[in-house]
Amino acid sequence: MEKIANGSVGPFGGKGGAAWDDGIHSTVRQLIIYKGSVVDSIQIEYDDNGQSKWSPKHGESDAGERNVVKLEYPDEFLISISGYCTDDDSHRTVVRSLTIQSNRNQYGPFGTEDGKYFSTQSNSGKITGLHGRCGLCLDSIGAYFNPDLSISIGPFGGSGGNQWNDGVYTTIRQLIIHHGAVVESIQIEYDKNGRFHWSDKHGESEGGQRNLVKLDYPDEFLISLSGYCTEDSDSAVVRSLTIQSNKNIYGPYGIEEGKYFSTLTSGKIIGFHGRSGLYMDSIGAIFEPFSKPCQSIAVGPFGGHGGDEWDDGIYTTVRQIVIYTGLVINSIQIEYDKNGRSKWSEKHGEINGGVRHPVTLDYPGEFLISISGYCNTHSGSNVVQSLTFESNRRTYGHFGTKIGTYFKLPITGGKIVGFNGKSGYCLDSIGAHYEPILDPCSQPISIGPFGGHGGGQWDDGIYSTVRQLVIFSGSFINSIQIHYDRKGRSEWSQKHGESSELRTINTVKLNYPGEFLISISGYYGQVSGLVVVRSLTIESNKTTYGPFGVRDGNYFNIPPTSGKIIGFHGRSSGDYLHSIGAYIEPFFNS
Structure with a gap:
């Protein structure tokens, strides 16, 4: 497999057949895909500066089912292609399935979702051309991207109200959010090349609480929007919003109940869109990708403005930290x-x-992924009062006194490679430099475990994917058992912890092989003097399961990254699940 280079990704699949390359165009208008037990052929209608241009048919067979993916040109465009490749009857690796993702919709899967998963990811820009290999069928496929294009994600929520789209700006200065039992309205102040511009108010009601999110323009910008919407499909409304910048997390505003959504990607938000009437029916965001896929970003610093500024710069990783409190x-x-x-x-x-x-x-196996803490007034100055460090394996601290204003250097799917801040008599403020965790050609990485140190250690190892999980829960997580897949063969893990007839049995059955796990979060805290896992929430590439158990104690998150979970590890005893961690495989892993 090839990494992103000069806007090209892939091809993914086998090396049979003859190479083909459609070149680079303005955009894609439609695709025609023939599929049977494998993808037989693909043909693409491109757009060249307003003129239609059809590619040759890539693949000789058209005996299978014909599928037409017609995009709503010119507003809809492709941002990702994913699928599965495996050996055919003649033991040649070919493409078995394709799923097409645009900035507005997902099409497919077309074919059989069996074999090795691949993805061009959805944060590289707009697809402007395809390339690959073909013979009797489609042997492999790759894509060209225009990386300098803004990407639209969402909207998330219902289809009521009227559609709105604020368009694309340079950045965001502030937001005003009214909420009660639901998010009633939102209004955004944008920046366009140094000049401010207020959007219309999206949502008519403003009887609830008013919340002002004022960013530290121009250095602070938004990187993610998340929240909850009601479960009623078409009539759903947004119940809660949380805004995340490169320096802080704002919210939640509203009630965190219903179906969770998140716009997490590798870029900054430069516009919003959605639907609204009396309330906020849905919301989405327009992102501008960061200029380099592996570019480090600075988050923070958090704390006061006293002392002298310092910046350690960027390194490979962190080995240790010494804190005096x-x-x-x-x-x-x-x-x-x-x-x-x-x-x-x-x-x-x-x-x-x-x-x-x-x-x-x-x-070198353990690295930092997040810092949190408290800042408070001391001797007339705002300084750092407490620090907690989170690695890919465990949580350290807190160190100091948890008094004052809470802050968190958000988990961005990256690792900390440097620190910055201000200091004088004491530590006035602290921030960090992040870089992406997953290199496309890296081996699977281990994150966690999170929780307590009791019980015995367990490690299921590494598999192809996860098929289902069985979780016993009450006021804490009693046990977990995982159904793995190893190259098409089913394998159950041992039960980690113990079940009880008095506990709730929660079965998370994934739609294998198309659905896979990307994140686990939860809470751990004390039960009968022991630190154990109290709650778990499971997130796949298609939906969120849980929470299971009681959300009380210390929050943890095995963050969504550009990869899938292929194994678990942790600690357990006869009564509890004490801790849990995961192995993550990059999507580009060859």
Whole structure:
């Protein structure tokens, strides 16, 4: 498999047949796909500056079922192609299934979802051409992208009210959200090349609570929108919104009940669209992709404005952290890794003494993914009062006193490769540099486990995918058992923990092989003096299952990344699931 290079992804599949390349066009208007037990052929109608141009038919057979994907040109365009490839009867690797995703809809799957999954991802831009190999059928397929295009995600919610679209701007300055039992209205102040512009108010009611989200323009920008909508399909409305920037999380505004949605992708929000009437019926966002797929981004700093500014820069990873605490965070010092060599930062904060807290990561397999804490007024200045560090395997802290205003460096699907902030007498503020976790050619990575250290360690290892999970829950998670798939063969794990007739049995059965897991979140806390997993929520590429158990205690999240979950590990005993983690495989993994 090939990585993104000069706007080209793939091809994915086998090396049989002859190479074909349609070249680069303005956009795609429609596709004709013939499929039987494999994808027999594909033919594409492109657009070249307003003129239609048909490609040759790629694949000789058209004996199967004919499927037409006709896009709503010029407003609808392709952003991703995914599918499965496997060996045919003559033991040649070919494409068995295709799913087409546009900025408005998903088409397919066309064919049999069996074999090895592939995806061009949906954050690389607009597809402007296809290439691959073909003979009697379609052997492989890849795509050309225009990476400098904004991408529309959503809207999420119902189909009531009237459609609205604010269009594309440079960035967002602030938002005004009215909410009661539902989100009643939203109004956005945009920025267009330095000039402000207010949108119309989307939603007529404003009887609820007014919330102002004012970004630190121009350095702060939005990267994600999430929330909940009611379950009633067509008549659904938005019940809650949470806004995430590169520096902070705002909300939730409204009631977090119903069906969860999220726009998480690799870019910044430059516009909104949706439907509204009396209330907010649905909402979506327009993203501008970050300029480089592997570009690091800075998040924060959080805290006060006193002290002197510092920035350690960008490294390969973090090896350990030494924190001194007293009434506040006195100081922090970090040992980085630069291509295998150790490098200590300066000590940020001047106070000597206090309680020393070393955080030593299991380098190189363990790395930091998030920081949270509290900032509060001390001796007339706003400073960092408490810090908690989260790695791909466990949570460290809290260190200090949890008093004041909470902050969190959001989990962005990346790892921390550097810190920045301000310090003087103590640590005034802290932020971090992130880079993407999953390199397209990397091996599966381990994240977690999250929870307590009781019970015995278990590790199911690595499989092709997950078919289903059986979770026993009450006021905590009693046990979990996973049904894996290994190259088409079913394998059940052992039961991790113990079940009880008094507990609720929750079965999460995925629509194998097209549906797979991308994230797990939940809560862990104390039960009978032990730290155990109290709640689990399972997220697939198609829907969200749960929560199962009681959402109380410390929140954790195995974040959605550009990969799928292919195994679990953790700790359990005869009574509890003490902790849980996961193995993630990049979609591009060859």
